[in-house]
Amino acid sequence: MQRLSDKICIITGAASGIGLASAKLFAREGGTVICADIRAEAAEEAAQAIIAAGGEARAMRVDVGNDDDLAGMIDQTVSDFGRIDVLFNNALFVNNEMAMRDGDFLAFDPKIFFATLKVNVLGAVLASKLAIPHMLERGTGSIIATSSGSSMGGDVTAYSYGSSKAALNWFVQAIAATYGKQGIRSNAILPGPTQTPAKLQWTTPEMDAAFMKVLNVPFIGEPEDIAAMALFLASDESRYVNGMLYPVDGGQSCTVPFVSVTRTMKGEQ
Ligand SMILES: NC(=O)c1ccc[n+]([C@@H]2O[C@H](COP(=O)([O-])OP(=O)(O)OC[C@H]3O[C@@H](n4cnc5c(N)ncnc54)[C@H](O)[C@@H]3O)[C@@H](O)[C@H]2O)c1
Numbered sequence: 001m002q003r004l005s006d007k008i009c010i011i012t013g014a015a016s017g018i019g020l021a022s023a024k025l026f027a028r029e030g031g032t033v034i035c036a037d038i039r040a041e042a043a044e045e046a047a048q049a050i051i052a053a054g055g056e057a058r059a060m061r062v063d064v065g066n067d068d069d070l071a072g073m074i075d076q077t078v079s080d081f082g083r084i085d086v087l088f089n090n091a092l093f094v095n096n097e098m099a100m101r102d103g104d105f106l107a108f109d110p111k112i113f114f115a116t117l118k119v120n121v122l123g124a125v126l127a128s129k130l131a132i133p134h135m136l137e138r139g140t141g142s143i144i145a146t147s148s149g150s151s152m153g154g155d156v157t158a159y160s161y162g163s164s165k166a167a168l169n170w171f172v173q174a175i176a177a178t179y180g181k182q183g184i185r186s187n188a189i190l191p192g193p194t195q196t197p198a199k200l201q202w203t204t205p206e207m208d209a210a211f212m213k214v215l216n217v218p219f220i221g222e223p224e225d226i227a228a229m230a231l232f233l234a235s236d237e238s239r240y241v242n243g244m245l246y247p248v249d250g251g252q253s254c255t256v257p258f259v260s261v262t263r264t265m266k267g268e269q
Contacts, residue, residue: 017196027055192249
């Protein structure tokens with residue numbers, strides 16, 4: 001028995017990184033995967049790769065920051081497959097120029113903040129709002145969000161990104177509380193640094209060396225490491241898990257904050 005046999009799974013941001021690794025893994029475990037992504041061609045490539053490997057997949061061009069696209073994603077899935085078992089809200093707002101400017105608090109720009117929230121928070125909240133009535137009809141459903149370790153504390157950069165993920169956590173838990181008794185679960189994954197195209201774009205070998213000082217594993221995580229947790233949360237194995245925010249971060253959040261200072265004092269890497 002495969003872990004997602006017969007489950008209809010929507011994954012946003014499925015054309016790259018964590019979303020793509022999850023799409024491939026979900027399909028290998030018997031799920032039918034709706035590969036939703038703002039990049040139509042890349043979404044199609046993801047779906048075709050899954051089909052070529054013997055899985056079930058469908059590509060959909062969806063901008064999760066667009067309300068009509070979200071409605072189309074949910075309606076089309078229900079009309080084609082009759083239900084939604086898993087909604088994995090994984091897409092993130094991408095704008096390199098805005099990301100650079102968002103690192104200076106005194107230049108804080110509400111335009112960047114609202115654009116980030118529209119995709120990272122509202123994209124997930126509205127998709128959930130539209131999917132939940134269909135899940136309620138069947139009394140079951142798993143909603144998963146990719147949040148971030150950045151949501152768990154103050155930072156000196158990425159003000160809009162970090163706050164958007166903190167808001168996302170709140171909605172994940174509010175949905176869990178509101179619909180848990182009716183069979184719908186809602187959980188978040190908080191990845192640490194993960195070697196996706198998004199991360200590889202802004203990190204250097206020097207930054208990776210700095211990451212290694214705060215990680216408590218001997219490597220930086222791969223998209224498949226996050227997908228493994230998403231698979232657990234999507235499957236019925238996690239039926240007693242609701243409203244949780246799971247760090248999958250190489251142990252970076254398990255220590256006192258100054259561990260890297262202590263390591264340096266001890267002459268360790
Ligand atoms: N990589 C990391 O180190 C890391 C760490 C913490 C959290 N995360 C989170 O993981 C999730 C996935 O990130 P990733 O690193 O795999 O990124 P990625 O860039 O590899 O993939 C993101 C995908 O989202 C798509 N996308 C962008 N805007 C979209 C929109 N408006 N509508 C639909 N699709 C859209 C992109 O086309 C891309 O295919 C994000 O929510 C991110 O915040 C990543």
